[in-house]
Amino acid sequence: MEEILKQANEGQKKAITHDEGPALVVAGAGTGKTRVITQRIAYLIQQGKAKPENILALTFTEKAAAEMEERVDVLLPYGYVDLWISTFHSFCDRILRDNALDIGLPNNYKLLDETQAWILVRKNLDLFNLDYYRPLGNPTKFIHALLKHFSRCKDEGILPEHYLAYAEEIKLNSGSKDFVKQMSLEGVDEAEELIKSEILRVGEVADAYHVYQQLLLDNEALDFADLLIYTLKLFKERPLIKKRYQNQFKYILVDEFQDTNFIQSELVKEVAAPKNNLMVVGDDDQSIYRFRGSSIENIMQFKDFFPEAKEIVLTDNYRSTQEILDLSYKFIKQNNPHRLEASLNISKQLKSHLDKKGIIEHLHFDNNGNEADGVVQRIIDMKNNHSDLTWSDFAILVRANDSAEYFVSKLDEFKVPYQFLALRGLYSKSVVVDVINFFRLLDNYHEGSAVYRVLQFDCFGLDQLQVVKIIHHAGRKSISLYDALTRVNTVPGVNDETITKIRNVVVLINKYTQMVKSKKISEILVTFMHESGYVKLLAKANTKAARESLRYLDQFLKKVQAFETAEAENSLKDFMSVLKMEMDAGNSGGIKFNPEEGPDMVRVMSIHMAKGLEFKYVFLVNLVDRKFPTDKRSEAIVIPDALLREKLPIGDYHLEEERRLFYVAATRAKEGLFFTSANDYGGAREKKLSRFLLELGYEKKDLIKSEQEKVVVNQNKSFIDQLVVPKSFSFSTLSMYQKCPFQFYCAKILKIPTPGKAVFTFGNVIHRSLNEFVEQSVVMENVIQGNLFGPAESDRRIVLTLDQLYEIYEKNWLDDWYEDATQKKKYYKKGKGLLKAFYEDFVANKPNVAMLEQPFALKLNNYKIIGRIDRVDSVDGGVEIIDYKTGTPKDESKLTADDKQQLMLYQIAAEEVMGLKAVKLTFHYLENSQRVSFLGNDKQKEKLKEKWLDVINKIVSKEFLATPSSFVCDYCDYKDICPYRKI
Template sequence: MTPRAPRSAAPHDREPAGIDQIPVWTGVSVRAPRAFRDGLAHLLNDLNDEQYAAVTYGEGPLLVVAGAGTGKTQVITRRVAWLIAEQRALPEEILALTFTDRAAEEMQGRVDRLVPYGYATTPIKTFHAWGDELLRENSHRLGISGELRVLGRAEVVLLLREHLFELGLSRFTPLGDPTRFLSDIAGYISRAKEEAVSADAIEAFAAELRAKAAAVVPDAEAPAKERKKLEEYAAALTRLSEEQGELAAVYRTYRGILAKSGLLDFGDQVLLAYEILSSDPLVAARVRERHRWLLVDEYQDTNRLQGALVDLIAQGSGNLTAVGDDDQSIYRFRGAAISNILGFVDRYPDAGKVVLTKNYRSTTPILTAARRLVRFNDPDRLETRLGISKDLSAEADPGSSAPVGFRRFRTTADEADWIAQEVRASIDAGRRPRDHAVLVRANVDTVEIGRSLNMAGIAWRASGAAGLYDRPEVRLLLAGLRHAADPDASAPLFLIAADSRFKVPAAILTAAVGKARREHRSLRECLALIGAAHPETERLMGRLSGLVQESVERTSGEVLYRWLRESGLLAELTREASPEADEQIRNIGRLFDVVRSRSRLLELDRAPYLVRYLEELGEAGDDPSAADVDPDLDAVSLLTIHQAKGLEFPVVFVANMVETRFPARGRPPRLALAAELGGSDEVVPCDPRVADDPSALDEEALREERRLAYVALTRARTQLYLSAAERSTGGVRPRKVSRFVSEALDLARTQLEEVPFTGERSSAIGALEIVAPAPPVFAVREAGAAEQAPLTLSYTAIEAYLACPLRYHYQQRLRIPLPPHHAAIYGSALHAAVAEFHRGQMNGTAPELPALTAALDRSWQSAGFVSRSHEEARRDAALKVIERFRSEELASGVIPAYVEKDFSFEIGGHKVRGRWDRVDVRPLAPDERTKEIPVIELSGDTLRPTLPLSDEWVVISDYKSGGKDDDETGVARARDALQLQIYALAWRSTTGRLPDEVSLRFLDSGKTATVPVDPKRIEKAREKIAEAAEGIQTGSMEAKPDLMNCTYCAYRELCPSSKAPAGRPG
């Protein structure tokens, strides 16, 4: 095979020096010579033979079967780097898809470290993020807004309820409870979208059922019992046909409601992407040309729609790398179709196959137990279907590994206590708390274990747990919002007055509650009367009265922020500066995110409407998660097995391994998507003429549970304990040890039941601890954790740290919420309209003014303005700005090369991320070209541009909503702007050259301040980035008091070092 020729000999297509130094090897079917591999040492030298084969595979489809702990993520990221290094693909021609933001960020970080400086522009996204991006790009083709609003599940239920009588429901609207089935209908529609099933397909299925029912004609001479069975069968088919027909109509109407309202649901982000690729050849061709190489992580977890989308994209080049493990397919409840990976070779018969079997995580006893367990799923595994071996070998086994342990207990309280004691002993022996994980099948199983860890004085954390509204700090804030919405509601006021921060005497509160009950009056009235002589009570009632008044005039977010300040909660938490306080602040920030998101759907954003909406969402199943726990905290991880996917720990306990809990009893949805439509549920009754027993054990559900147990076992590195309790605490019904323990340990069930109980104690003690649980133990941040991790910085973060490290801490780490400000709302709305114009312009059609006005209004929020008239004046001004902007842009005839283009680059091992507002690239006329290509020298590195200044002129611009500066001041701002200097550095990292000019475009005035790029200022910008990164890594967060900065700092009232004069604006 001959080396691939360079893509172009033109000077502007040269690669920067960093990547030119990597040699090109095209003999991908054999292992490269050692001398060559030395040139690719950082990519290939530490790979084993199977990893090497996967990384260096050539063109065409490839299936990589990656067992647990075999370096799956490393293979994907090394393959991305290898394709770039070999010049088989430009970075942006590779698309990597995965399922979680965490996985995407991890892969992006690894690629950034592997790929030479400035070349890490490969899109690595979740399926939904990629679909969302495609929809925004092609919104004009779909007839939707470029500013997409995506509904969550509970919001879909409320939308259905709002349009209940448009849905044409009959069977699913019982008169006593007409909204009873809406959540089930929302789930049915979601599954239909995941399976790419249309309303027409469901309607056709209903027609088939009708025909099938009509064809059932009992034999008049058959026995009465047989005739009755057939009549019942025909009636069931008829009923199911009517249900499916009604669901098809609802599905069709629902999609129409979404389109009319300019809304999407979560499934639409992938479904609409699939539909536009299927129906629009031009879009499909663009996507395939853009993404010539496609890599899919966790392929076993794709649903049918995602699998079909992947196949559509791969139709162009066929360069699809699917990486996954059928033994770790655990998301069937979300629609994951294991058939995608099991059938990969059927769809791609010429696909290469690489099996990774060298495990670098676990010991031999752990892998042996896991292998025994999962083989009970044969023959429905790739190992059997493809005739391959997936036996994992322990490469990191020290040779004297501990066996897998099993303990049996009388009660779950005993089990929880034993786990806590073992963790305590392990910590005392030298391990860190974070080296331990306790895994359970369901969140409810964590309660007793968490209580026992508290009793043992061990810090623990739960990741992604729901229950934001149950956190004490959030409950206090919501109580204030609920009081503002309904001052006569007693429960919110009682919660507020009982809080120690407000110093209301218990005697006064108790008396007021009694008076309210006896006289049938509101607690507000009675507390105001009884507490009139008590200063603190009177002060609280005055604050709440002001809150109620503000709720009439201000948005719900503004009212909530006022209550946050007046309650003193935020000031108290920022003064405390502890891990506990930091977690509470993050939960408060999470609450503000929820309020901001939910309030955008309200016709009028006021507290009474938002509170009612939140209550309705709660009834529909909405339960927002609390803020993520700081990953640097040294604490035991208490997780469900699904949450533990992708993680590993030295010591793992898998608890509550009993029948009915694990494997769990699956409960099919009330409205299941039929298997005939691609669903996983059998909803069509069996013909009694064929089978007497219409019900059958869901073997696939059992296999899924077994795979989940396999995932649990393979999270452990060196020690693994399985445990089971005969009874739940306070329970009387005995429970059997899970069959999975028997299968993993190769012991008969009877042998397991003979294992003696460990650590028995009085059940009364366990009951008492449930009533009076121990207080939680809060973890500390692990020393040195911040210093070890590379940073991801933005201009905002860099600027905040340089101005004041404490401001950075408040803004970036704690994310303390701030009240909306009219200037920010005005600027964001203008930016949205400008982006809408440029998107249409770049797609060939400049939007008319009404479309730009709609874009402006979608981004507009009625918050932060001094008054209603102030808001109206600002909106009128914005409309004039947009009208003038559109006119001037059309007159110029200039179409930008990039608009709102994301970038990232690396400095000193840290990533800097951002987005260019606008990039203009203009080819130079012959008489404009210089004779020589300039050389740029920065920090001792000599770089020759890949886009020579003699061929093109590049200007990077940032839009600003202000415009009062004179020409001289505007130029000075552009010249000194760190933001523009970072943009220039990003361009250099991406193309190998600096842009020629940078500019600030002031929208209000229409003026533009443009300055040439100065390499000396760029060098200073690098030094500033390095200064900020060093300070952040060392944890230096001291305030830098300064009269000017403090006066206009949004956190001046919280900062103990602020020099801001009292009463001055921030």
């Protein structure tokens, strides 16, 4: 016992030797909380107060649980039989495996992760009676949101029956004044319609939750949130089982209690009762996981549940210098009074045990490229000037993994060893993208984008200009790219060397297409990578990038082998189907880090991942407005307040959470803390400093100059220079370039063919049908008005009937690119609804149509922008320019400058080319006949021309650098072949 307590300070001793009853240990950053928990376990066992199996210690990660167990193992020289140190989920899984049958669950249930749950719902989507949350254009769009919502409900102890009861209750009370007030609709004209819509939406979510739970049970499966909620159900409904575990666990310890959610807190209380020998350890200032359901209120209200709980505050810090601790403390006090320090009237100011002076600096740069350069240069300089420093003494912490790209690129450039600790992204690694596209090609060798990607393999040694000639030839002849390869000798301008190489590639493709029918996927993969020379090239290169590629290839091979073992249906088509669903679910592929790379590397990671770690020098980067703190984002589907079990937080809880995240980042630093920021991160406006820097008293100062150029995606310049750019530009091409120049490059320069989409087929049919209907109506009306005995202008009427409009629709209907008969049927039905609404609106308003599908060519300096205007109506004072939209309606207030670009292009063309006076620009949303109108002023029009000119100049200059983002990449036709994509 003396050995255990010898090195503990007074606060730690109090926690370790606490006798019985509840205790709250408030453990500040770097105060040794893990030591307290492990030494308390050892103390209780050595003092004979409990056997190992009588102690339950709960934490949040397998890594933390393993570390605790190792430490306890060292402290207990004679070992132990059964030690319950685990995560909440592992604990509940262990309980349920032994007792599931007692609450009607199979004890051999499958445990589904987020991706597996998504796939289960996707495969059974027709079981869900979704309307509001199943848009036709993207029926899987809300699966993620629904699953996250169901998980949050389970975190709150809300079962499907609770949700269904609530949905029924609001339906019954919808006419009450209280309900109208609750929805903030007092005095709103459309209140009745909005309430009706909300009742339907809530009912749809409740039904979907019920269907999801039943689907899990039917498949003998649980998701991770189920582990907790079913264990609580077990304890509530089977008191004898609960009593058995209460008798077993005499002492309970919970690590990181500030990160527990409602259901975890309830579980702990159930097991701890009635003796309540419960010690929770945590720090409210380090509560940073609200986005995944944690509730800071659990630690804030612990004393409310257990008024007799002993308070122990640990403030002796063994990690950081006093300067870093003082700055962090000054900063986090901005969260008062919503802190334990204020509510419990305790002091949480940390005292350093390091006899050193800390470094704290703010470094400001002109752009993010130079910021990354400056950070890496500073790390190199410090390492070179201090022989005792290692690379692993440095960490670059980012608010979000997306922000790490420039820093990783610079570390690569300067040959600094680093480890980017993002535990996902395998499927976007270049070598894995290559393999996936090779598999796509074998599955269907008329997939143009897959063929193109395979032709880029270095092992084939193809001249890419020759490849472009073949692609363009395929487009001119309206044949697939693969067909063009099989008759490559007929393609003009392709030399003999390329013909020979292409023929070898075709032979290889045909060989493996046949092998797929009889060989395992893993065998196909390994054999091809060797026979093609792909692996040989990587091995010969012997660079860090090549070694990483081989490692990623090995990890993907293991995934393929695991699929072959686990699935009865394990053909290549089956594998690609599952892989596609994984990627659609947002799974970008887990990456395992190679311990053989050695520990001496700069660490680049998110702040969330850095929690629990420490480094001599920390660089906290991108400290500008809207990057840190981030904007508040509400959940896609919010749990109704009436169903919430926990007390709702008060104040600006998002800002307070962001502030706690900043505090966690700052307290990772031992001797040096560097804040960095820049003026330019690629947007239109100069960035403001983060409010957090301002709260600490920092202001912008002289820029730190960098000699390095901004990092750009490396492209083969000589190849790019020889490519031909378009001579004229449409709005769609300009818009595509603005989204991502590399997408433009693939579509408009290389002209890589891609499959069509149902939403575009449908939109095309609707536009053609409306145009034909309006054109015929105008012609017939003019005929009638040309008759001396025809109606007067005020009596103008529509002479085509709704049935005739439906006939036009039927004639224009296309069956192309629908996923299945069900989707086609739903689109067809939706189309009839849109046309009916349009017809009624058209009859009621009797528009004076002046032009339909009006083409134009607008000169802009030496360039030409071409397009067609859907419709131009004559109105008082000029013309109204109308563009039909089949998508979701937007309010005028929500239209962005980008949304308005197309109609403003039409306005400029109408005024400058056609000599018309535009008085109104209108988006006509067909879904509900809603019109949203505006008009561009002279300043806006000139600004738009400048923007288009800038875009065209970049295209002409052949600047095709990728600008990936999760949103753009998700809807990009080239995401499967793009090396820069984000999943």
